[in-house]
Amino acid sequence: MHDERGSLVEQIMPSFSEAAATCPLESAIEVIAGRWKLLVLRSLFLGGPQRFNQLLHSVARISAKELTRNLRELENSGLVEHGPTPAHGTDAYHLSVLGQSLLPVFREIGSFGERLKKRKMSRGSWLNRHP
Incomplete structure (x- = not known):
C-alpha cells in the first residue's frame, strides 16, 4: 500500500527516533546508567541508610568526588534522598520510595x-577439559 505519502507502516508507526525519545527504558537508563550509580544504589539496598563516609567505604574504588557527583545525580532524579532517618537520627543518604x-x-x-x-x-571448566 504505497502512495505519495509513504507506506502505511510509516504513516502509522512513529519513527525510531521519535519512539526512542519517549521510551521509558531510555529514561530509566539515563537515570541509572553508569557503574557508580548502580553500585551506590546496591550499597543503599544492602546496607540501608548511610552517611557519606560509609558509602565511600562500601563502594570499592570510588573517589569522594565521583561519589558526590553520583549522589547529586541520584538525588536530582528522585531515587535517593539525604536527610535525617529514624534509624540513624542523623543525616544520611537513603533510597526514596521511587528508588526502593x-x-x-x-x-x-x-x-x-x-x-x-x-x-x-x-x-x-569445559574448555579446561577439552583443549
Whole structure:
C-alpha cells in the first residue's frame, strides 16, 4: 500500500527516533546508567541508610568526588534522598520510595549475574577439559 505519502507502516508507526525519545527504558537508563550509580544504589539496598563516609567505604574504588557527583545525580532524579532517618537520627543518604521501587529490578539483575557466572564457569571448566 504505497502512495505519495509513504507506506502505511510509516504513516502509522512513529519513527525510531521519535519512539526512542519517549521510551521509558531510555529514561530509566539515563537515570541509572553508569557503574557508580548502580553500585551506590546496591550499597543503599544492602546496607540501608548511610552517611557519606560509609558509602565511600562500601563502594570499592570510588573517589569522594565521583561519589558526590553520583549522589547529586541520584538525588536530582528522585531515587535517593539525604536527610535525617529514624534509624540513624542523623543525616544520611537513603533510597526514596521511587528508588526502593527498583528492588525487583536489582534482584533480577542479580539473578542474571548468577546465570552469567554459572555459564562462564561451566564454559571455563569445559574448555579446561577439552583443549
